[in-house]
Amino acid sequence: MTKEKYNWDLESLLGNKSLEDLFKQWYQTELKLVALVNSFYKTKANFKKWLSLTKETEAIGNRLLMYVMNHNAEELDNPQWIAWQQKIVHVGNELALKTSNWTNLVLENEAKIKSYLKDSDIKDWTREFDLIFKERKHILSKKAELLMTKVSPATTGVNDIFTTLTDSDLKFDDAIDAKGKPHKILTISDAIQLLKEPKDRTLRRNAWISYNKAFNSVKNTLTKTLYYNYLRANKLAQIRNYKNYIDAALENEEVNEKILLAAYKHVASFKSAYNEYRKHRLNLIKKIHHITELEPWDLSLDLSAKKIKVTIEQAKQEVVKALAPLGTNYLKVVNKAFKENWISWLPKAHKTTGAYSIDNTYGLNKYYILMNFDNSSDAVSTIAHEMGHSVCSYYLNHAQTIYTSTDMFVGEVPSILNEMLLNFYWLKKYQNNKTMKLHVLENMLSTFFGCTTRQILFSKFEWEANKLINEGKPFTVSDVERLYLEARKTYEGVSKKALAKINKYPYCLANTGILRIPHFYMNNFYVYKYAIGQVIALVIANEIYNGNKTMLNNYFKFLKAGTSLPPLEIIKLTGIDLNKGDVYQQALMIVNKLIKEFKQIKK
Ligand SMILES: [Zn+2]
Incomplete structure (x- = not known):
């Protein structure tokens, strides 16, 4: 009974068919697309047929894929789901090969397609095709494209090297506890777990040293890996007529550099708020855990132990x-x-x-x-x-x-916003419950600064590193240390006390800590979006919570937009203009209020 009640209804995806029948239905519609791929542009009727078939295939394919993938997620040990997944991927690849000429044909027939798109029943497709036409300047000659496809397997793999090194080759020293007993550290998460150990400071110190020492021992390898990774990404982007790799990422998101630089500038103005929050957090750690002088290995300790239980x-x-x-x-x-x-x-x-x-x-x-x-x-x-x-x-x-998907840029706003509404609701509900209030405020503030201050610090480091590499300047371990320290000074601030210790053991082990960040090795310039998403969601949530009806109406327009507009235009539907700095200052005002409440909680 409970099992059914708390389980999802995946069977309705099949619509009274068997899985095998749904697969056949999908395959048949895909074959219709294949049959039409070389003539879809020739007549308006063909073109319309192609468009409706595309959506039909997508709908059936989604039902099939979601049925199999979600069953697989629930039963990872059941080979039938893995087999089904492989079958769909395999057949999907074969079909994709058969329709791979489609983009070329679209580009070759731009004028014809544009004239078809004037018909009112299909004119909504214009944006979809305009995005393809816009790509023209980044597409190379047929010969060059073929070459690029051929060498592409040899131009990837940096992320694989990074994870192999850090997940399997990197060895951590045992962390010795106060009684002299060694604790094995096999993975990064083992080390992080030990840093939360409230009772044994010696163990925390040794875990911190072990963790940082391991990464520090490969800092030259990681610096070179990062250098060649960025060099390759930039060269590949330039071959495709982008200024560089970051420019390519921004253009693909339909975002301009101005938005990025504005985020860099405005998040820097969060520094003093961040430090006020941090100072009080550290004071609470000192009081709760009875520590007179905090060290880096004390900073991951929890503030609250007691949590509520919920059915x-x-x-x-x-x-x-x-x-x-x-x-x-x-x-x-x-x-x-x-x-x-x-x-x-x-x-x-x-x-x-x-x-x-x-x-x-x-x-x-x-x-x-x-x-x-x-x-x-x-x-x-x-x-x-x-x-x-x-x-x-x-x-x-x-x-x-x-346009029934969401872009990552705005995709997290509806979910973060709900979390924030829940937090506002809890702050009110638990105003006289110190433990819960502390838990909620700490959660809100650490998430906010984790997504803004911290992620923008990473993004700025990446931006500066790419700038050096694109200017043909050296990129060495000391450059990494310098850029990391500069970014920390800009966004977090570094105290005189910390600066005085920076070259002393064991503190110096963390100076290249930025090389640990996995996303740098993934060729995906995106973390600045976390900051923007966080700021927007907080401002909208606060307005809606306080009963702003205009914002509520606007928010529904935002929810319904999908990818029908560029992300910045979708954000504008809420009345927020990212070209101006106001939204950052609004977010900061809300956060300052939260910090004020946080500071009233004394241990
Ligand atoms: Zn999410």
Whole structure:
């Protein structure tokens, strides 16, 4: 009974068919596309047929894929799902090869296609095709494209090297505790766990040293890996007529450099707020854990131990109450999700860890969520977060016919916003409960600065490193140390005390700590988006929480937009203009209020 009640209804994806039949149906529609690929542009009728077939295939393909992938996530040990997944991927690749000439044909027939798109029943497709036409200047001659395809396997692999080095080759010393007993550190998360050990400072110190020493011992290798990684990414981008790799990433996001530089500038103005928060946090650590002088190995200690326990039914009620400011229509969708079994709630053996709300939602009626609910208050935040994604999928699938996905740039706003509404609700509910109040405020503030100050610091380092490399200047370990320190000074501030210790052992081991950040090795310039998402979500959540009806109306336009507009235009639907700095200052004002409340909590 409970099992059914708290499980998701994946069977409705099949629509009374067997999985095999759904697969056949998908394959047949794909074959229709293949048959049309060399003539889709020849007549208007063909072109329209192509467009409707594309969406039809997408809808069936999504149902098929979501059925198999979500079953697999629940039963990682069941080989039938892996086999199905491999089958779909394999057949999908074969079909993709057969239609691979499509983009070329689109580019060759631009004028014809543009004339077709004047018809009112298909003119909404214009943006989709304009994005392809815009790519023209980055597409090379046929011969060169063939060469690029041939060498492409040899131009990847840096991320593989990084994870192989840090996950398997890197060896950590045992961390010795106060009684002289060694503790094995096999992975990075083992070390992080030991740093949270409240009772044994010697153990924390040794774990900190072991962790930093291991990374420090490969700092030359990591610097070179990063250098060649960026060099390659920039050369490849330049071959495709981009200024550099960062420019390519921004252009693909339809964002300009101005937005990035504005984020760098405005997040720097969070520095004093960050330090006020940090100072009080450190004072609380000192008092709670009875430490007179804090060291780097004390900073990961928890502030609160006692947490509340929540049942699934209570979690549902909390989410509904917290999201009430979004209005009855929004809550109707939330209740629909609970009642119609969109959610797989419970943890079990061989189930994927963590939580997600599905992508690939076109053609679906339920926007599934995977949870591993553990009765903690954090799990309530998680369901509020994932519900933000799923309700967004609901709205945009009911509003859009073509642009039914979300861009990563704005995709996290609806989910972060729900978490924030939950936090505002809890702050009020628990105003006389010191433990919960501390937990909520610490969570809000650490998340805010973690996504803004910290991520922008990383992004600025990456930006400066690429600048050096593109100017043909050397990029050595001492450059890494210098750029990291400069970025820390700009965004976090470095105290005189810390500066005095910076070259002393063991503190100096952390000077190249920035080389540990995995995303630098992934060729994906994106973390600045975390900061923008966080700032926007906080400002919108605060307005909605305080009853701003205009913002609420605007927010629904935002939820329904999908990818029908460039991300910056979608953000503008809420009345926020990222070209101006106001939104950052608004966010800072809200955060300053939270810090004030945080500072009132004395141990
Ligand atoms: Zn999310």
